[in-house]
Amino acid sequence: MPFPIPPPSANPAVRTRAPRIGLLGIMQPLYDDMIPGITERQAAYAARVAERLAGVAEWTVAPPVRGRADAESAMRAFEADGLDGVMIVMLTYGPSLRVTRALSRSDLPLALANIQPDPAVTAEWDMDDMTYNQGIHGAQDTANALVRADTPFEVITGEWRSPDFAARVDRWARAARAVSDLRRLRVGVFGYPMNGMGDARVDETALLRRLGPEVHVIAPGALHRTMADLPEETIRSLMEWEDRSFRVDERLSKEEREDHARMQSGIERLLEEAECGAYSTHFDAIGEDGRFARLPMAAASTLMAQGYGFAGEGDVLAASIVYAGHRLAGDGHFTEMYAMDFPGDSILMSHMGEGNWRVAREDEPIRLIKRPLGIGGLGDPPTILFRYRPGPATLASLVSLGGERFRLVVAEGEVLDSPELPSLEMPYGRFRPVSGVRDCMDAWLRAGGTHHMVMNTGHRAEDWRVLCRLVDIEHVRV
Incomplete structure (x- = not known):
């Protein structure tokens, strides 16, 4: 389709x-x-x-x-x-x-x-x-x-x-x-990053000097006020577009959909006003604020499909590399390695509910579902659900090594045409590295590859190598 x-x-x-x-x-x-x-x-x-x-x-x-x-x-x-x-x-x-x-x-x-x-x-x-x-x-x-x-x-x-x-x-x-x-990028961070998550931490001034992205913090209160000020026509138009574009879960209430549409439109308006091409939200920063009913899951998926960089948990490095993935190879997709499947020599790729539906299978409908989620302690967030398109794919992780030293860890492989996982209510797919799971993961971990990354369709390691040469950072292919 x-x-x-x-x-x-x-x-x-x-x-x-x-x-x-x-x-x-x-x-x-x-x-x-x-x-x-x-x-x-x-x-x-x-x-x-x-x-x-x-x-x-x-x-x-x-x-x-x-x-x-x-x-x-x-x-x-x-x-x-x-x-x-x-x-x-x-x-x-x-x-x-x-x-x-x-x-x-x-x-x-x-x-x-x-x-x-x-x-x-x-x-x-x-x-x-x-x-x-x-x-x-x-x-x-x-x-x-x-x-x-x-x-x-x-x-x-x-x-x-x-x-x-x-x-x-x-x-x-x-x-x-x-x-x-x-070098022109601003990354909007809503609230604060996830406490204790070390591989996403970076010296923001070193990142700005070396690669260019500037971090722009956006208070959750600004999102709340912007959501309240949006005209009803903006919300109605987005919901009508979703009705045309996705298979919408009948269990989603009008209130749930309107609230989600307000969050998505509010995030985009704030990004436009701040001239941000990428952003990150953290579930605790939204959940602990006390003014929001749910997390903006579906918003991240469609904003990525529009060309915004995105990462969860306040991860500026991953948001930046997803944005670069859009510019370098088209359709950057935020994901992480969830679990290894040794019999299938593959890795289950997913995240909490965010994913660029531009990398979805073309033979299945993209769904907007009602999805219970305990993380964040809020109501059920409307979530866009799809399976990754089978075929060649590439993963890339931006690693901060301290100071102005950065490394890009890259793995080429294939998204498998694997069986469905009916209980998994978030975008997912199985990735088989060219080098095999054992060798790929040994090398990934030795190189300090992070747990958040960008995925692009196609074999893109050589594209990333050229980018690394131009900014003079290390390129490690695993």
């Missing part, structure tokens, strides 16, 4: 958009007298590269960089335009010291595209052709300068017309977009 279209979000932080990439073509004036018109010829080559990659990103092509002033001007323009990254292309050999300062001082994610106009060296080549296609040693000079400056960058060598090259640029461009969005 087709997935429902989420209610429209007014928050620009969660809108889907193509990566916006600058192309910086580098050469030098040395060859102008030798080959008249070479600058214009190579500028046209840069334009063709961008045109070829039009389906990968929105491109801004700078005029050919022929000196230090050109490089610094082009990079300032890219930064002023709010681009997500810069792909460097050697149009001829260009000395690295003319671009080193501009590149090493920029916060924009970089890729060095080691390409040349012609794919093959032929007997017809003359010295002009040698000059047009000599970018490789300019790439070596520039890469050496970036390495010596401790500047992170990705390298993409290939034939620029090939599908493989486009696929690798696409992976880097998505990673650059995710990195840029992380």
